[in-house]
Amino acid sequence: MPMSTETSLAQIGVVGLAVMGSNLARNFARNGNTVAVYNRSTDKTDKLISDYATDGNFIPSKTIEDFVASLEKPRRAIIMVQAGHATDAVINQLAEVMEEGDIIIDGGNALYTDTVRREREIAARGLHFVGAGISGGEEGALNGPSIMPGGPKESWDALGPLLESIAAVVDGTPCVTHIGPDGAGHFVKMVHNGIEYADMQVIGEAYQLLRFGADMSPAEIADVFAEWNKGDLDSYLIEITAEVLRQVDAETGKPLVDVILDAAGQKGTGRWTVKEALDLGVPTTAIGEAVFARALSSSLGQRAAAQGNLPTGSLKTFGELGLDKAEFIEDVRRALYASKLVAYSQGFDEIKAGSDEHQWDVDPRDLATIWRGGCIIRAKFLNRIVEAYDNNAELPSLLLDPYFKGELEGLIDPWRKVVIYATQLGLPAPVFTSSLSYYDSLRAERLPAAIIQGQRDFFGAHTYQRIDKEGTFHTLWSGDRSEIES
Numbered sequence: 492m493p494m495s496t497e498t499s500l501a502q503i504g505v506v507g508l509a510v511m512g513s514n515l516a517r518n519f520a521r522n523g524n525t526v527a528v529y530n531r532s533t534d535k536t537d538k539l540i541s542d543y544a545t546d547g548n549f550i551p552s553k554t555i556e557d558f559v560a561s562l563e564k565p566r567r568a569i570i571m572v573q574a575g576h577a578t579d580a581v582i583n584q585l586a587e588v589m590e591e592g593d594i595i596i597d598g599g600n601a602l603y604t605d606t607v608r609r610e611r612e613i614a615a616r617g618l619h620f621v622g623a624g625i626s627g628g629e630e631g632a633l634n635g636p637s638i639m640p641g642g643p644k645e646s647w648d649a650l651g652p653l654l655e656s657i658a659a660v661v662d663g664t665p666c667v668t669h670i671g672p673d674g675a676g677h678f679v680k681m682v683h684n685g686i687e688y689a690d691m692q693v694i695g696e697a698y699q700l701l702r703f704g705a706d707m708s709p710a711e712i713a714d715v716f717a718e719w720n721k722g723d724l725d726s727y728l729i730e731i732t733a734e735v736l737r738q739v740d741a742e743t744g745k746p747l748v749d750v751i752l753d754a755a756g757q758k759g760t761g762r763w764t765v766k767e768a769l770d771l772g773v774p775t776t777a778i779g780e781a782v783f784a785r786a787l788s789s790s791l792g793q794r795a796a797a798q799g800n801l802p803t804g805s806l807k808t809f810g811e812l813g814l815d816k817a818e819f820i821e822d823v824r825r826a827l828y829a830s831k832l833v834a835y836s837q838g839f840d841e842i843k844a845g846s847d848e849h850q851w852d853v854d855p856r857d858l859a860t861i862w863r864g865g866c867i868i869r870a871k872f873l874n875r876i877v878e879a880y881d882n883n884a885e886l887p888s889l890l891l892d893p894y895f896k897g898e899l900e901g902l903i904d905p906w907r908k909v910v911i912y913a914t915q916l917g918l919p920a921p922v923f924t925s926s927l928s929y930y931d932s933l934r935a936e937r938l939p940a941a942i943i944q945g946q947r948d949f950f951g952a953h954t955y956q957r958i959d960k961e962g963t964f965h966t967l968w969s970g971d972r973s974e975i976e977s
């Protein structure tokens with residue numbers, strides 16, 4: 492029998508008690524649930540019980556069999572182990588002892604295609620499998636994450652109240668809802684992370700312009716960001732950026748940001764988002780640029796070879812541009828806001844495309860709602876996205892929502908100016924600039940794609956369509972250059 496701090500059965504179990512898993516288990520316990528806990532090596536289980544027994548009722552087990560036996564039916568077990576092989580191993584161990592109708596939840600950052608496969612395999616064994624994206628990091632896991640569960644609807648009925656008991660709450664609404672079948676939850680979590688990459692990058696670009704364009708100190712920029720955090724850009728990421736910029740390195744007395752190596756790491760979800768976007772044919776340019784910007788930052792050898800070693804053309808200093816500092820700061824804020832809008836709009840486009848492709852029927856309004864709290868991209872701005880989808884569930888692009896269109900009226904000129912300034916100052920702003928090109932492409936009456944179709948027809952007889960009549964056409968380029976219908 493499992494050793495028990497409580498005689499009744501547990502409503503929920505957590506397998507894998509590293510930081511995320513134990514924080515999640517504690518969160519469940521603190522919210523009145525009896526929580527079965529199990530870890531492959533017992534030291535982590537012992538530590539959880541010895542350090543945090545006061546959080547609530549835990550039932551620790553030393554074997555997976557005891558763990559499963561300590562759960563009430565339908566049994567609900569959340570796996571919080573390393574993504575990949577470890578997850579598959581634990582799923583198998585659980586599936587061997589669980590019974591029909593029981594629910595296995597993978598709370599890790601699984602690739603959604605793995606989740607689709609696992610769901611199929613588990614369903615064939617009579618069990619339910621739920622791939623749940625959990626956002627908010629360690630702190631969120633403990634105090635209220637944003638949770639994106641996929642899997643069968645029936646499992647949501649058994650799981651929903653439990654997940655609602657631990658999720659972040661915004662305006663009385665828990666930041667969790669059933670996203671859609673099989674891999675839907677992990678898919679939207681992936682795109683959430685991609686959006687996060689873009690959001691972080693646009694903040695970085697604003698910093699770069701203020702720091703090396705307007706020559707402001709990190710502390711001054713921290714004040715600017717703290718001010719921005721009171722308006723349209725009010726968000727967790729802006730808030731913590733101000734904190735990072737204010738931090739002074741104890742060892743050197745310099746701003747911490749100046750002693751941190753400027754090579755950004757990544758765990759892969761941003762890259763997955765872009766790969767998937769490529770497959771779906773959705774232009775998530777902002778997320779793509781953000782992923783590439785991290786890659787470029789980490790190409791230290793190449794950067795060292797290029798530093799001071801490439802022609803710059805005739806750059807201008809901030810002074811030479813004759814800019815007013817306060818105006819420049821405000822223009823940068825607006826460029827950031829506009830680029831962020833593009834990034835979110837593209838992310839939601841990818842979710843729609845993924846949902847259509849897999850017939851998940853994901854409601855974008857739900858996502859904006861549950862991302863308002865608990866997760867890294869939590870922001871006031873998401874309320875506007877909720878309203879946008881309230882007004883029109885079939886919006887062709889978030890940018891076309893009347894509220895955002897109105898915002899863009901005030902953003903577009905500063906945005907264009909900032910892109911020009913960045914170019915003149917010689918400062919990189921890949922998401923600011925590419926997002927503006929995306930925006931101009933989206934609204935353009937004619938795109939150079941007509942030329943590309945002409946070229947394709949010339950070298951490969953790939954044919955083209957005409958704007959004035961139905962059909963598919965080819966010009967006899969190496970003949971008399973007359974047009975034939977093909």
Ligand code: ATR
Pocket residue numbers: 507508509510511512530531532535571572573574576577580581
């Ligand atoms: P973190 O980054 O927070 O440490 P992680 O690396 O994603 O978390 O996951 C580590 C967890 O996965 C641990 O609970 C680990 O168990 P041990 O404490 O016994 O090492 C668990 N884990 C890893 N591989 C596993 C496997 N094959 N079977 C069961 N659990 C495994």
